[in-house]
Amino acid sequence: MMHPMLARDLSPRAQRLWMVAILALLAAYHLATIQRQCLFIDEAAELQLSQQTIGQIVWAADSMPPLYALSLKAWTSVFGAGASARWLSALYHAATVVAAWLLLRRLAGPRLAVVTAAVVAFTPLLLFYAQLIRGYAMFTMLAVCAMGLLAVAARWNRVLDWALFVAAGVLGMFCHYYFALLLATLALLALATPKAARVRAVAAFLAIGLLASPTVLLVGSDLRFQKGIRESRPLNASAAAYTYFSMLSGYTLGPSRAQLHALGARAAAADAAPWALGLAAAVAPLGWLGVVGLRRHRLAVGTLALLFVPVLLAGALGWASGVTYNTRFVAWCAAPLGLLLAAGMVEGLSRRGVLKWAAVAATALLTLLCCVAIYNRAESPRYANEDLRSAVAAIESAELGPTDNADPSPVLVVSGYMSEVAALYLAQPGRAIPLPRPETAEPVVADARQAEAAAQQAVKLTQEHGGWLIYTRPFHGDPDGLLLDAMRARLDLVEQTPCAGVRVFRVTPRRDY
Incomplete structure (x- = not known):
């Protein structure tokens, strides 16, 4: 992750150079690692679905609306239905990084925009889904666009910004049903918008509901498919803790996802504890400083709400519907977490004395742990897909x-x-x-x-x-x-x-x- 001091007082040219460097490093990582892992069963199923007709894709019961599968069909028609399909998710992730930079540049200035782009680019959980042939990288990209566009639209109340927010919201609903949880959280935040913008906010959410209404025709069969995969396991305290741990561990610190099927809760917690303590030691000071910094940009409440409320809503929905709670349903929450941590880095480097050095130490520790997680994903058989x-x-x-x-x-x-x-x-x-x-x-x-x-x-x-x-x-x-x-x-x-x-x-x- 880039040292925040290097992002201070960036000129437009310097911003572009930093973004080129971030994206080049991201591309180099993918070039070196994207084919290391064998295809996972979900990827095989997604590839098989992409070879069906458009009508079959639309009506297939596979737990998601058809937008990602249709985009994958277009991709594989050009590049083939092999492991190269992972590059589609890598491109969605790169677009997420660029969108975060462009939107935050308007909302919070160049320093925070560039540092957040770097953090989001190399957050282990987002990197994991950036190399998976499933719709979660697209989901995250559309979530970042929706979050940022609502903040921009509420602040400047331009028709174009509201129209772009509607477009992101509709596409998101055709990407994943759990996008509705993001929209529900954003609707709550929209209640606090200035009165002049509130009328357009209501119109925007109504437009999303109307334009995304065809997904109602698909949700029944997809919901039955998802419920039939495994016995229902609701959100509980340990699942919630694992969700936030996974955002920075990327499933590659402590017990692997495969080991979680065999380990008891206590054994898994003991295995993860040293890594969790290290991450907590890094996140605590950066999180506190991040809230302070985001308050200055009027983004603190929204960021915290988007980090926690959707997880609770996903748990409540799972309890009501019988669908097992899974971290991947809220993996996009790693983006607001990245914003919070990036704001802490920027805020800490602007301080003096103990707070400054605490931020430096926390940034170094977080960078080290994330690098270990990224390395484990590429090199450790413990965390590999079945080969x-x-x-x-x-x-x-x-x-x-x-x-x-x-x-x-x-x-x-x-x-x-x-x-x-x-x-x-x-x-x-x-x-x-x-x-x-x-x-x-x-x-x-x-x-x-x-x-x-x-x-x-x-x-x-x-x-x-x-x-x-x-x-x-x-x-x-x-x-x-x-x-x-x-x-x-x-x-x-x-x-x-x-x-x-x-x-x-x-x-x-x-x-x-």
């Missing part, structure tokens, strides 16, 4: 290239939904077979009966040509290891070189079984 790309490469290398058999040996994948990712990397996608098979309607092996049935399926599938087993992290489909034990009892499994989050076995039938 089915390397698993498939190992299988096909061991076979000296894809098999030419008319009936090739199957590649069994545990769990079933991870087979969709394996299929993307296999030269013959049809070789990827989910285990348990889809007809069982039991994607997770929960008892010995299910393990026995799935093992019998594996025996039948491999009895002619043998095959391969890709065994992902157990929580995906075999949390107690029952399926693996049942397969070992009936088949010869020879483990190959493991990959991040994945074990690969050569499978041969037993003559004595």
